[in-house]
Amino acid sequence: MITWGCQMNVYDSARMTDVLRPLGYAPVDNPSDADMIILNTCHIRDRAAEKVFSELGRLRVIRDERKAAGRETVLAVAGCVAQAEGEQILKRAPYVDIVLGPQTYHRLPEMVARAARAGGSVIDTDFPAEQKFDFLPQDAAPQTAANVSAFLTVQEGCDKFCSFCVVPYTRGAEASRPAASVLAEARRMVAGGVREITLLGQNVNAYHGEGPDGGVWGLARLAYALAKIPGLERIRYMTSHPRDMDDALIAAHRDLPELMPFLHLPVQSGSDSILKAMNRGHTADEYRRLVDRLRVARPDLALSSDFIVGHPGETDEDFEETMRLIGDVGFALAYSFKYSIRPGTPAAGAPLQVAEDVKDRRLQALQALLREQQDDFNGSVVDRVAPVLFTGRGRKPGQMVGRSPWLQPVHVDGTDELVGTVRPVLITTRLSNSLAGTLTEECALA
Numbered sequence: 361m362i363t364w365g366c367q368m369n370v371y372d373s374a375r376m377t378d379v380l381r382p383l384g385y386a387p388v389d390n391p392s393d394a395d396m397i398i399l400n401t402c403h404i405r406d407r408a409a410e411k412v413f414s415e416l417g418r419l420r421v422i423r424d425e426r427k428a429a430g431r432e433t434v435l436a437v438a439g440c441v442a443q444a445e446g447e448q449i450l451k452r453a454p455y456v457d458i459v460l461g462p463q464t465y466h467r468l469p470e471m472v473a474r475a476a477r478a479g480g481s482v483i484d485t486d487f488p489a490e491q492k493f494d495f496l497p498q499d500a501a502p503q504t505a506a507n508v509s510a511f512l513t514v515q516e517g518c519d520k521f522c523s524f525c526v527v528p529y530t531r532g533a534e535a536s537r538p539a540a541s542v543l544a545e546a547r548r549m550v551a552g553g554v555r556e557i558t559l560l561g562q563n564v565n566a567y568h569g570e571g572p573d574g575g576v577w578g579l580a581r582l583a584y585a586l587a588k589i590p591g592l593e594r595i596r597y598m599t600s601h602p603r604d605m606d607d608a609l610i611a612a613h614r615d616l617p618e619l620m621p622f623l624h625l626p627v628q629s630g631s632d633s634i635l636k637a638m639n640r641g642h643t644a645d646e647y648r649r650l651v652d653r654l655r656v657a658r659p660d661l662a663l664s665s666d667f668i669v670g671h672p673g674e675t676d677e678d679f680e681e682t683m684r685l686i687g688d689v690g691f692a693l694a695y696s697f698k699y700s701i702r703p704g705t706p707a708a709g710a711p712l713q714v715a716e717d718v719k720d721r722r723l724q725a726l727q728a729l730l731r732e733q734q735d736d737f738n739g740s741v742v743d744r745v746a747p748v749l750f751t752g753r754g755r756k757p758g759q760m761v762g763r764s765p766w767l768q769p770v771h772v773d774g775t776d777e778l779v780g781t782v783r784p785v786l787i788t789t790r791l792s793n794s795l796a797g798t799l800t801e802e803c804a805l806a
């Protein structure tokens with residue numbers, strides 16, 4: 361299973377693994393050992409399809425080598441490039457056996473059987489009426505160190521149509537899973553050793569699933585119900601849209617200690633005219649006020665965001681507004697991108713495309729400021745005690761790694777028995793992208 365792109369793809373890859381397990385498949389580390397290779401692709405930025413074709417070329421070589429040794433390999437392309445390019449993939453890479461979109465992975469066993477029977481290629485990029493989530497295996501996934509923290513998709517698709525974005529076209533219309541189905545999957549995960557669940561959705565806080573009581577549940581209601589599952593220590597969710605951050609969810613941050621004080625809340629730009637051109641539906645000041653309300657509810661809340669520089673029409677002044685917003689809010693983490701034309705989206709044909717060298721310059725300045733803020737934030741945790749959920753071994757012998765409530769990787773000297781537990785750690789050192797500390801018995805948690 362080769363996974364590119366967002367956390368939803370990580371979740372989808374795990375579910376494809378689950379549906380294939382009854383057929384006798386299990387994940388391997390090396391493609392040369394694989395009887396089936398699934399490339400789970402991402403379409404969000406430039407040259408996505410080219411990247412897929414070049415990887416397929418590499419995988420074809422592996423497949424041919426295996427064939428020469430008498431071993432067959434099923435080659436499948438999944439995810440958003442499969443959804444967007446479909447037939448084109450089979451035309452350019454006819455050696456691919458299966459092409460499937462993000463909405464049809466529950467049909468994978470059937471596709472594998474069809475490909476084996478027919479000996480040709482199978483393509484399935486439908487948006488089927490049946491919910492793929494209803495077809496997931498009902499047994500708990502086997503416990504591994506890697507699954508202390510797991511993703512759980514609760515909402516998919518998007519109706520917001522931001523000017524720059526392909527998601528509404530590749531992932532389809534917004535849809536939420538029924539709360540009972542989410543809660544059942546969460547319980548199975550916890551039974552299998554999961555201690556932290558990150559609820560996923562392209563607009564996760566637009567969640568409006570059918571509740572077990574017949575009413576409509578928002579994300580806050582779902583979080584309160586999840587917090588009651590014994591053994592589930594931590595709840596996170598991403599990606600949220602500022603427009604969907606309602607009072608109930610803000611209150612949940614105040615009320616639920618299980619809801620971690622770290623929120624990914626993309627703003628994209630700090631300029632009102634660019635936010636308008638992007639069709640984001642809020643102003644920069646509305647975002648500032650929203651952050652203020654969240655921080656009143658949960659004073660230790662850290663924020664992360666996505667930024668796009670060089671959206672069509674972005675002037676130096678617009679860019680300065682973005683820098684000003686960053687300065688005002690202060691981010692613990694951020695992802696920033698140069699605007700990349702996605703054919704078929706409204707911004708692709710817009711006049712006033714920004715020159716590449718201008719985008720480069722702006723991105724550098726923006727990332728320097730964000731890096732400074734990230735370092736400051738990580739530094740602010742040093743000399744404090746933080747509860748760390750341990751997820752596995754570190755790179756060095758005798759080292760274990762976990763996450764702070766603010767998603768920072770934390771290393772300590774320790775043994776395997778730490779895995780799956782939350783322990784107080786005195787943070788001693790800030791490294792470039794992580795923290796180091798020592799286990800402590802001190803109960804005065806930060």
Ligand code: SAM
Pocket residue numbers: 366404405524525526527562563599600601626627628666667668697698699700701702
């Ligand atoms: N739904 C989320 C939101 O509204 O914030 C974002 C989902 S998108 C998969 C992840 C990020 O990719 C976006 O927040 C945006 O910053 C970036 N992105 C999407 N389309 C882009 C494009 N055409 N060029 C550059 N960055 C893009």
Ligand code: SF4
Pocket residue numbers: 518519520521522525526527528562563601
């Ligand atoms: Fe894309 Fe905008 Fe929907 Fe996010 S809200 S997935 S950026 S269209």
